[in-house]
Amino acid sequence: MAQASSAVTFEGLKSQLASRKYAPVYLLHGEEGYYIDELLSMFENIIPEADRDFNLYTFYAPETGPDTIMDACRRYPMMSDYQVVIVKEAQAIRADQLNRFHLYASQPTMSTILVISCRGAQAKAKDLIKQINTHGGVVFESQKVTDRNAEPIISGFIKQKGLNIETKGLAMLRDYVGTDLSRLYNEIDKLTVALAPGSTITPEVIERHIGMSKDYNNFELVNALALKDFNRAFRIVDYFRRNPKNNPVVVTIGTIWNYFSNLLLVTYCRDRSESALCAEIGIRRSWLPDDYKQGMRNYNAWKLIEILHEIRVADCRSKGVGSRMDSYDILNDLVFHILTAPGKI
Numbered sequence: 001m002a003q004a005s006s007a008v009t010f011e012g013l014k015s016q017l018a019s020r021k022y023a024p025v026y027l028l029h030g031e032e033g034y035y036i037d038e039l040l041s042m043f044e045n046i047i048p049e050a051d052r053d054f055n056l057y058t059f060y061a062p063e064t065g066p067d068t069i070m071d072a073c074r075r076y077p078m079m080s081d082y083q084v085v086i087v088k089e090a091q092a093i094r095a096d097q098l099n100r101f102h103l104y105a106s107q108p109t110m111s112t113i114l115v116i117s118c119r120g121a122q123a124k125a126k127d128l129i130k131q132i133n134t135h136g137g138v139v140f141e142s143q144k145v146t147d148r149n150a151e152p153i154i155s156g157f158i159k160q161k162g163l164n165i166e167t168k169g170l171a172m173l174r175d176y177v178g179t180d181l182s183r184l185y186n187e188i189d190k191l192t193v194a195l196a197p198g199s200t201i202t203p204e205v206i207e208r209h210i211g212m213s214k215d216y217n218n219f220e221l222v223n224a225l226a227l228k229d230f231n232r233a234f235r236i237v238d239y240f241r242r243n244p245k246n247n248p249v250v251v252t253i254g255t256i257w258n259y260f261s262n263l264l265l266v267t268y269c270r271d272r273s274e275s276a277l278c279a280e281i282g283i284r285r286s287w288l289p290d291d292y293k294q295g296m297r298n299y300n301a302w303k304l305i306e307i308l309h310e311i312r313v314a315d316c317r318s319k320g321v322g323s324r325m326d327s328y329d330i331l332n333d334l335v336f337h338i339l340t341a342p343g344k345i
Contacts, residue, residue, distance in 0.1 A: 008138060008140060010035045010038075010039070010140070010142070011156075011160070013039060013138065013140055014038075014039070014042065017039075017042045017043070017046070018042075022046070022082065022113050023113075023136055023137050023138045024105075024108035024109070024110055024112065024113065024114065024135065024136060024137055025104070025105045025108050025113075025114045025115075025116070025132050025135070025137035025138075026043075026113070026114070026115045026116065026132075026137060026138045026139075026140065027116050027118070027123055027125075027128065027129065027132055027137070027138070027139045027140070028040070028115065028116070028117045028118065028119075028140050028142065029090075029091070029117075029118035029119075029121065029122055029123040029139075029140075029141060029142065030118075030120075030121075030122060030140075030141040030142030030143055030144070031120060031121070031122075031142065031143065031144035032142040032143060032144050032145060032181065033119050033120055033142070034142075034181035034182050034185075035140075035142040035181070036117055036119045036142050037119075039140070040086060040088075040115065040117060043084055043086060043113065043115045044056060044084070044086070046082060046084050046113065047080070047082070047083070047084050051078075051079070051080055054077070054078040054079075054080075054083075055077045055078060055080045055082065055083040055084065056083070056084050056086075057072050057083070057084070057085045057086070058086045058088065059072075059085070059086070059087050059088070060087075060088050060089050061087050061088065061089050061090040061092060061093045061097075061098070062089055062092045062093055065097075066097055066098075066100040066101055067100075069085065069087055069101075070101065070103065070104040072085055073085050073104055073108070073109055073112045073114050074104075074109050074112070075109075075112075076109075076111055077111055077112075081111065082111055082112070082113055083111065083112050083113070084112075084113045084115065085112060085113070085114045085115070086115045086117065087101075087114070087115065087116045087117060088117050088119070089117070089119070090116050090117055090118045090123070091118035091119060091120060091121035091123070095124040095125055098116075098118075098123060098124075098125040098128060099125040099126070099127050099128050100128075101114075101116060101125070101128050102125070102127040102128040102130070102131040105128055105131035105132045105135060105137060106131045106134075106135060107135075108135060108137070116128075122141070144179070145179040145181060146179065147174075147179065147254075147258050148281075148282035149282070150174050150178070150179055151170055151171075151174055151283075151284075152284055153181075153184075154170060154173055154174060154177075154184060154188075155170060157184070157185065157188055158188060158201065161188060161189075161191075161192045162192075162197040162198060163191065163192065163195060163197070163198070163199055163200070163201055164198070164199070164200040164201065165200065165201040166200060166201065166202050166203070167289070168202075168203050168219065169201045169202055169203050169205070169206055171219040172203055172206050172212060172214070172217055172219050173187070173188075173201075173206065175217060175218040175219050175251075175255055176206075176210070176212045176217065176218075176246075178251065187210055190209055190210065191205065191206075191209055191210070194209050211246070212246065213239070213243075216235075216236050216239035216240070216243075216247075217236075217247075218247075218251065218252050218255040218256075219255075220232070220236055221233060221236045221237070221252065221255075221256070221335075222255060222256065222259045222291060223291055224236060225256070225259070225295075225335070225338055225339065226259075226290075226291040226292075226294040226295040226298065227294050227298070228298050228339055230339055233335050233339065234332070234335065237328065237331055237332050237335055240252065240328060240331065241328040241332075244328070249318045249327040249328060249330065249331050250315070250318055250319065250327075252331060253311060253314055253315050253318060253331065253334070254315075256311055256334070256338070257308070257311045257312075257315070259291070259295070260295075260299075260304055260307050260308055260311065260338075261308060262281040262292070263292060263295045263296065263299060263304055264301065264304040264305070264308065265280050265281050266280055266281060266288070266292055266296065267296060267299075267300075267301050267304060268301070274286060274287050274288040275287075277292070299341075299343075300343055301343075302343035302344065303341045303342070303343035305343075306341045306342075306343055306344075307337070307338050307341050310334060310337040310338065310341070311334065311338075314330050314331070314333070314334040317330045318330050318331070
């Protein structure tokens, strides 16, 4: 087995497995379940289907004790170079029970690939992590996708598929899919099938193959608010009202909040260079998007503070807190408040 790095990225680990460079012990943990599910599937596929009865073992940590699992790890594979032992639901056992696996990780059997999965939680097992790192194992933390890091993840996956994407198309996908990685990868796979290698994903392509309107979406609504384009903003809200399935208000309000909270950050940023402003709001670019430049012209700090207050109120009301109004009426009122905010607290 090849000695592996103690911490790798999802793509790096996928590449190692595809190259058959295996470590003796893997700990997969963290909040983002999609990455862990994908990796577990790859570990299962190390063993050919015909040999899985003999060389692939799957245990559920709450049902099987660490000692029993470690005994299985110390067996030798049958007519194969490796056996794979997968421990699922390890996040459901006590930290001291999980930590007990450090006894095996300190002296692993080199013909066994042990995979311990803590899906949806961080592993609190310091001794285990230390022994894995010390003896050539891999600790992979599957970090939750956030609004701030969604765009680089989307862009990176599209590049891996041999495609390009326009800036507006990237924002549309981010707003449409959000941080649901399963949905994101499924939608991009659709585009991979539909487009030739090297093609560019445009808003028109997204509208044609995914079904999201290129003119009526959260990205365009934010743009209309940034420009203070009253007519377009209310046309978009009306479209959302007539197409509620693809335009839930709670997502729209969240998108508006992200924009205006970021706009407040750049307003107060001392370094006025565009690269510094991008870094302030977590954008990996050297130039500030036009929506922010327009927003800085149209909304001062007092207006932004007032707007953020109104967004909070609308968010609560849209979730039924203190209001029985139709959610699209709430969104319509919020858009009006934003466009007419006097900035007098």
